[in-house]
Amino acid sequence: xxxxxxxxSVDYAGRLSAHLPLATRLLMLKGDGSILVHSDTGSYKPLNxxxxxxxxxxxxxxxxxxxxxxxxxxxxxQAKTADILYVLIHEILxxxxxxxxxxxxxxxxxxxxxxxxxxxxxxxxWDENASxxxxxxxxxxxxxxxxxxxxxxxxxxxxxxxxGDIDGVEQLTRYLELLNRDPQLRxxxxxxxxxxxxxQARTLAEDRGIECLVLNYEELRGLDTSHNRLF
Amino acid sequence: xxxxxxxxSVDYAGRLSAHLPLATRLLMLKGDGSILVHSDTGSYKPLNxxxxxxxxxxxxxxxxxxxxxxxxxxxxxQAKTADILYVLIHEILxxxxxxxxxxxxxxxxxxxxxxxxxxxxxxxxWDENASxxxxxxxxxxxxxxxxxxxxxxxxxxxxxxxxGDIDGVEQLTRYLELLNRDPQLRxxxxxxxxxxxxxQARTLAEDRGIECLVLNYEELRGLDTSHNRLF
DNA sequence: GACTAAATTTCGGTA
DNA sequence: TACCGAAGTTTAGTC
Numbered sequence: 136x137x138x139x140x141x142x143x144s145v146d147y148a149g150r151l152s153a154h155l156p157l158a159t160r161l162l163m164l165k166g167d168g169s170i171l172v173h174s175d176t177g178s179y180k181p182l183n184x185x186x187x188x189x190x191x192x193x194x195x196x197x198x199x200x201x202x203x204x205x206x207x208x209x210x211x212x213q214a215k216t217a218d219i220l221y222v223l224i225h226e227i228l229x230x231x232x233x234x235x236x237x238x239x240x241x242x243x244x245x246x247x248x249x250x251x252x253x254x255x256x257x258x259x260x261w262d263e264n265a266s267x268x269x270x271x272x273x274x275x276x277x278x279x280x281x282x283x284x285x286x287x288x289x290x291x292x293x294x295x296x297x298x299g300d301i302d303g304v305e306q307l308t309r310y311l312e313l314l315n316r317d318p319q320l321r322x323x324x325x326x327x328x329x330x331x332x333x334x335q336a337r338t339l340a341e342d343r344g345i346e347c348l349v350l351n352y353e354e355l356r357g358l359d360t361s362h363n364r365l366f
Numbered sequence: 367x368x369x370x371x372x373x374x375s376v377d378y379a380g381r382l383s384a385h386l387p388l389a390t391r392l393l394m395l396k397g398d399g400s401i402l403v404h405s406d407t408g409s410y411k412p413l414n415x416x417x418x419x420x421x422x423x424x425x426x427x428x429x430x431x432x433x434x435x436x437x438x439x440x441x442x443x444q445a446k447t448a449d450i451l452y453v454l455i456h457e458i459l460x461x462x463x464x465x466x467x468x469x470x471x472x473x474x475x476x477x478x479x480x481x482x483x484x485x486x487x488x489x490x491x492w493d494e495n496a497s498x499x500x501x502x503x504x505x506x507x508x509x510x511x512x513x514x515x516x517x518x519x520x521x522x523x524x525x526x527x528x529x530g531d532i533d534g535v536e537q538l539t540r541y542l543e544l545l546n547r548d549p550q551l552r553x554x555x556x557x558x559x560x561x562x563x564x565x566q567a568r569t570l571a572e573d574r575g576i577e578c579l580v581l582n583y584e585e586l587r588g589l590d591t592s593h594n595r596l597f
Numbered sequence: 598g599a600c601t602a603a604a605t606t607t608c609g610g611t612a
Numbered sequence: 613t614a615c616c617g618a619a620g621t622t623t624a625g626t627c
């Protein structure tokens with residue numbers, strides 16, 4: 136890992152063309168050859184970057200570039216996509232290299248899989264007399280998150296999202312269309328469950344006769360005494 | 367901008383829970399208070415981070431942490447979402463601060479807007495006798511990318527994507543449904559145009575009678591002699 | 598500010 | 613390896 140702070144301009148030509156005018160920025164050169172160009176604001180996305188696998192070669196600036204104050208030219212080329220990134224260095228203000236070693240990686244918990252697991256085990260938060268048929272019920276166009284029977288014995292397909300967007304309603308609609316062709320299952324109702332349901336998604340869902348269910352993750356976690364938590 | 371290379375472990379509790387075991391990593395502390403935790407591999411996404419606005423406070427480790435070798439505890443809290451990130455510093459190997467100043471920002475070219483402009487000007491790549499009605503044809507549920515007439519005089523709605531996914535087909539389907547309610551326009555056909563069309567999207571589109579059109583960006587650029595390019 | 602669609606998306610899982 | 617869907621998505625544009 137090499138970290139350089141430099142006055143530089145950057146040109147990228149690949150899936151799009153992009154240019155960064157001269158300014159002071161942080162350049163991160165990772166061990167796998169990739170490079171990130173960061174400014175002092177903004178979130179984690181760099182202003183410009185090149186993904187591995189790629190190679191960086193240092194070149195002398197041509198006469199024109201020299202006249203503009205360029206002292207080094209870094210040419211970064213992508214092995215697979217033929218994208219090219221040029222970093223025109225005007226002045227290096229800080230330069231530090233350090234061997235980091237391999238990273239043990241991130242341990243995650245609490246994503247959609249866990250939400251699905253919790254809801255499948257606690258369908259009573261939706262319908263007191265509901266019973267699970269199965270999670271990840273497989274169909275030709277993909278798995279239905281949860282297939283269940285409600286208190287009256289009717290089949291219900293539950294689509295689960297952390298954030299309930301229009302996309303999710305469309306997805307559930309496709310599943311319902313397919314499931315309702317199956318005489319064994321028909322009629323199948325839809326339930327759109329999420330920690331947060333966007334108004335437009337709710338409107339679309341209800342317009343299609345799909346029930347909306349807002350989930351409280353903390354509450355579900357509270358019901359779940361068996362699962363071992365990180366915190 | 368402060369850049370620190372340190373042996374550290376990280377805990378995040380917010381929209382999910384995540385833990386990074388002890389290892390040497392790069393910590394980038396931006397001027398707006400945000401922090402990024404990077405390893406030596408992977409692409410531009412940090413292992414862990416906190417978006418602005420957030421505040422970092424340095425604390426003394428408790429006895430238990432001290433016994434484990436922790437020398438500093440950084441507590442990063444999000445102002446809006448109440449997410450919390452803890453960085454447990456075991457050893458600081460490099461520490462450098464530098465004022466970067468404001469960044470003039472990125473100048474982009476070649477994205478969907480440009481693809482739309484090019485296709486609108488060169489409809490002949492789709493149908494030799496086609497004519498443009500208008501770009502960004504506005505409807506109640508959003509703008510149709512391109513509305514045109516084909517060689518036979520029939521109205522056609524073209525939805526344009528860089529990458530043709532199922533979402534795009536759904537979007538176009540909604541537009542077509544709406545446009546076909548208008549007796550002035552009816553009947554309206556659909557064309558799904560993209561630089562790359564995913565097999566599932568193609569299947570869904572063709573199943574709904576929507577024509578698929580794969581665009582060659584380089585070729586379209588070649589037809590376009592008027593436009594001034596960055597490269 | 599809320600919402601929608603795009604992204605040089607990246608990332609993880611599965612067939 | 614390719615494809616598909618989720619992401620602590622982020623980001624940019626529009627209403």
